[in-house]
Amino acid sequence: AQKVTQAQTEISVVEKEDVTLDCVYETRDTTYYLFWYKQPPSGELVFLIRRNSFDEQNEISGRYSWNFQKSTSSFNFTITASQVVDSAVYFCALSATGYSTLTFGKGTMLLVSP
Amino acid sequence: DTGVSQDPRHKITKRGQNVTFRCDPISEHNRLYWYRQTLGQGPEFLTYFQNEAQLEKSRLLSDRFSAERPKGSFSTLEIQRTEQGDSAMYLCASSLAPGLSQETQYFGPGTRLLVL
Numbered sequence: 001a002q003k004v005t006q007a008q009t010e011i012s013v014v015e016k017e018d019v020t021l022d023c024v025y026e027t028r029d030t031t032y033y034l035f036w037y038k039q040p041p042s043g044e045l046v047f048l049i050r051r052n053s054f055d056e057q058n059e060i061s062g063r064y065s066w067n068f069q070k071s072t073s074s075f076n077f078t079i080t081a082s083q084v085v086d087s088a089v090y091f092c093a094l095s096a097t098g099y100s101t102l103t104f105g106k107g108t109m110l111l112v113s114p
Numbered sequence: 115d116t117g118v119s120q121d122p123r124h125k126i127t128k129r130g131q132n133v134t135f136r137c138d139p140i141s142e143h144n145r146l147y148w149y150r151q152t153l154g155q156g157p158e159f160l161t162y163f164q165n166e167a168q169l170e171k172s173r174l175l176s177d178r179f180s181a182e183r184p185k186g187s188f189s190t191l192e193i194q195r196t197e198q199g200d201s202a203m204y205l206c207a208s209s210l211a212p213g214l215s216q217e218t219q220y221f222g223p224g225t226r227l228l229v230l
Contacts, residue, residue, distance in 0.1 A: 043224045043226070044221060045157070045205065046221075047218055047219070047220060047221075050218050091156050100170070100209070100217070100219075101159040101162065102157070102219060104156030104158070105156050106155055106156050107156050
């Protein structure tokens with residue numbers, strides 16, 4: 001069975017602060033993929049990143065960065081210099097290699113105030 | 115390049131009525147997924163198609179739910195005899211699956227269903 005835990009239900013920050021969203025996963029599969037999606041108030045899930053379990057290199061894309069640590073089964077997401085437009089619910093998800101279905105966490109609502 | 119589209123965006127119905135939702139995937143994508151999302155939760159997998167074949171169904175998909183993808187393009191999700199517990203956001207996603215490589219699913223805007 002697979003499980004994704006996002007322990008932070010809601011985070012509030014002031015614009016320009018850095019914020020880290022935590023994601024811890026459980027899987028018995030030796031190979032798997034991890035994802036982050038953003039869900040703004042409009043409801044559409046927007047794909048942000050995909051990582052496979054072979055690649056533990058951290059990744060940076062603009063103000064976004066991701067820290068994958070297989071030893072702690074974590075895949076954390078950091079937004080640097082947050083902006084009001086970053087306000088959304090962020091979901092971490094997991095799928096086993098060879099399986100198509102995604103297992104999502106419950107999401108973290110990020111509120112960025114001006 | 116258009117994304118995944120879903121219709122309608124909102125649906126209000128009375129308990130016991132049937133409803134049907136439509137999803138149009140990204141044009142070259144051969145896999146199509148349906149998920150359900152209730153308030154405060156992450157999306158939960160319902161079913162998926164590769165081309166016109168329905169390859170997997172979740173146990174969440176009761177016998178009141180049926181999904182089709184007749185020509186391997188758009189898909190419909192029908193709920194018969196709706197119940198208040200069916201109130202949720204129904205999300206459709208599509209992906210391109212070349213062989214066994216893991217693909218990325220791209221989601222549509224969802225259909226919000228409210229059963230009164």
